[in-house]
Amino acid sequence: MDEELLSLLTSLVEIETENPPGDEAAAANFVYDWLESRGVSATLVEEPYPDRPQVAARVGEGEPSVVLNGHLDVVPAGDRDQWDHPPYEPTVRDGRLYGRGSADMKCGVALAMLATVEFADALDSGELDGSLVFHAAVGEETAEPGTKTLLERGYDATYGVVLEPTSLRTATSAKGLGWYEISVGGDPSHASRPDEGDNAIQNARPVLDALEAYDEEIRARSDSLVGRPTATVTRFEAGTKENVVPEGATITVDRRFVPSESVEAVDAEIDALLSDVAAEHDLRVEWTRTRVYESAAVPTDSEVAARFRDAAAERADVDPEPWGIRAATDVRNLVNDAGMDAITWGPGSMAQAHAYDEYIELSEVEVGYDILRSALRALFEDGGN
Missing domain, CATH: 3.30.70.360 (Alpha-Beta Plaits)
Structure with missing residues (x-):
C-alpha cells in the first residue's frame, strides 16, 4: 500500500493514548507537527484540558464546508498477555495492521490528515470551492467534550464526517x-x-x-x-x-x-x-x-451521505442502502450541538474496536482513502448541491 499512509498509520498506533487516564498529548503534538511540516497551518487547542491538547485546522474558505473528525484516545489495552501482537508495537501480517487503535480510530485520523494536506492547495488557491476542517479530538471514549469544544471554537462546517470504523458503510444515524x-x-x-x-x-x-x-x-x-x-x-x-x-x-x-x-x-x-x-x-x-x-440522526438523503454512499458503491462491495451505526460516536456533537449534516463513515470493522489483537485490513484502508477523496471532490466540485 501507499508508504506514506502506512507510515502515518503506524506512527499513530505506536503512540499510546489510553483513556482513561487521557494521555493524548504526545499524539496531538505529532499530528500538529506533521500537518505543519506539510504546509497546513494547525492549532493546538488547549481546551477543555490544558494538559490534553487537541488539534484543529482549516484549509480554504467558504462553502461547501466539511469537517473531518477523528479522536486520538483509545480504550486501555487491558491484559497485555492476551495480545499475540503487542498493542503499541504495530505489526503488519497477512495484509492486516495489528495494534490498539488501528481500527478505532487511528486509521480515521490518518485519512483525515492526508486528505487535509491533499486538498489544501486546491482549496486555498480557489481551484476548488469550499473549505475543509480537520479535528483530532480528545476524550471520545469517555464522552468528554473534546469535539464539542472544537465546534464551539469555530471549527465547524455545513457537513461532517466522523471517521469511525463502519466497514465503509454510510451511517446517517447513531444510537x-x-x-x-x-x-x-x-x-x-x-x-x-x-x-x-x-x-x-x-x-x-x-x-x-x-x-x-x-x-x-x-x-x-x-x-x-x-x-x-x-x-x-x-x-x-x-x-x-x-x-x-x-x-x-x-x-x-x-x-x-x-x-x-x-x-x-x-x-x-x-x-x-x-x-x-x-x-x-x-x-x-x-x-x-x-x-x-446523545443519539443523532440526519436525513438519509443528505447530500454528504449520498456522496459517500455513491463513492463507496463505485469502488467497493458496500451496501448502498440507508443504515445506522449502533455504537455511540461524536457525530452527536456535530448534529445536535452544531446543527450540521453529519455522517459516520470509515474503514475498519466495529467488531475490532476495543478487542484484543485489534486490527484493520490494509486493503480496506487504501480503498477507504480513495472513497474519501472521491466523495470530498464531488462535494467541492458541485458546491455541495
Missing part, C-alpha cells in the same frame, strides 16, 4: 448511550450473625429482576436504521470483606437508546422503574447518570 449507576442500601453485620444485618446483595436481586424485565420491554421498540434499544447490566459491586454482610451494592447499567428516545425520557423511565421496585420491596435505592452520548 445514544447513557451509563447509570444504581446504589442499593443495606446494613452491615458480622457474617456469623447475618440476621442482624440487612444484606445489600439480597436487596439488589429485585432490582436486577426489574432491570431484566425493563430490557425485555424496551427491546419491543425499534428503529429501522439502528435497531432496538437495550438496557444491559455491565457491573455489580458489593462487599468490603469476606466475613461482613455488605451494607451497599452498586449496579451499572448501559442503556442504548434510539434517535426517537430522548435522554430526559430515559432518565424518567429509570427513575420510575427504581421508585416502583423500592416501594414494593421496601428498599433504599438511588441512581445517577454518570455519562451520556
Whole structure:
C-alpha cells in the first residue's frame, strides 16, 4: 500500500493514548507537527484540558464546508498477555495492521490528515470551492467534550464526517448511550450473625429482576436504521470483606437508546422503574447518570451521505442502502450541538474496536482513502448541491 499512509498509520498506533487516564498529548503534538511540516497551518487547542491538547485546522474558505473528525484516545489495552501482537508495537501480517487503535480510530485520523494536506492547495488557491476542517479530538471514549469544544471554537462546517470504523458503510444515524449507576442500601453485620444485618446483595436481586424485565420491554421498540434499544447490566459491586454482610451494592447499567428516545425520557423511565421496585420491596435505592452520548440522526438523503454512499458503491462491495451505526460516536456533537449534516463513515470493522489483537485490513484502508477523496471532490466540485 501507499508508504506514506502506512507510515502515518503506524506512527499513530505506536503512540499510546489510553483513556482513561487521557494521555493524548504526545499524539496531538505529532499530528500538529506533521500537518505543519506539510504546509497546513494547525492549532493546538488547549481546551477543555490544558494538559490534553487537541488539534484543529482549516484549509480554504467558504462553502461547501466539511469537517473531518477523528479522536486520538483509545480504550486501555487491558491484559497485555492476551495480545499475540503487542498493542503499541504495530505489526503488519497477512495484509492486516495489528495494534490498539488501528481500527478505532487511528486509521480515521490518518485519512483525515492526508486528505487535509491533499486538498489544501486546491482549496486555498480557489481551484476548488469550499473549505475543509480537520479535528483530532480528545476524550471520545469517555464522552468528554473534546469535539464539542472544537465546534464551539469555530471549527465547524455545513457537513461532517466522523471517521469511525463502519466497514465503509454510510451511517446517517447513531444510537445514544447513557451509563447509570444504581446504589442499593443495606446494613452491615458480622457474617456469623447475618440476621442482624440487612444484606445489600439480597436487596439488589429485585432490582436486577426489574432491570431484566425493563430490557425485555424496551427491546419491543425499534428503529429501522439502528435497531432496538437495550438496557444491559455491565457491573455489580458489593462487599468490603469476606466475613461482613455488605451494607451497599452498586449496579451499572448501559442503556442504548434510539434517535426517537430522548435522554430526559430515559432518565424518567429509570427513575420510575427504581421508585416502583423500592416501594414494593421496601428498599433504599438511588441512581445517577454518570455519562451520556446523545443519539443523532440526519436525513438519509443528505447530500454528504449520498456522496459517500455513491463513492463507496463505485469502488467497493458496500451496501448502498440507508443504515445506522449502533455504537455511540461524536457525530452527536456535530448534529445536535452544531446543527450540521453529519455522517459516520470509515474503514475498519466495529467488531475490532476495543478487542484484543485489534486490527484493520490494509486493503480496506487504501480503498477507504480513495472513497474519501472521491466523495470530498464531488462535494467541492458541485458546491455541495
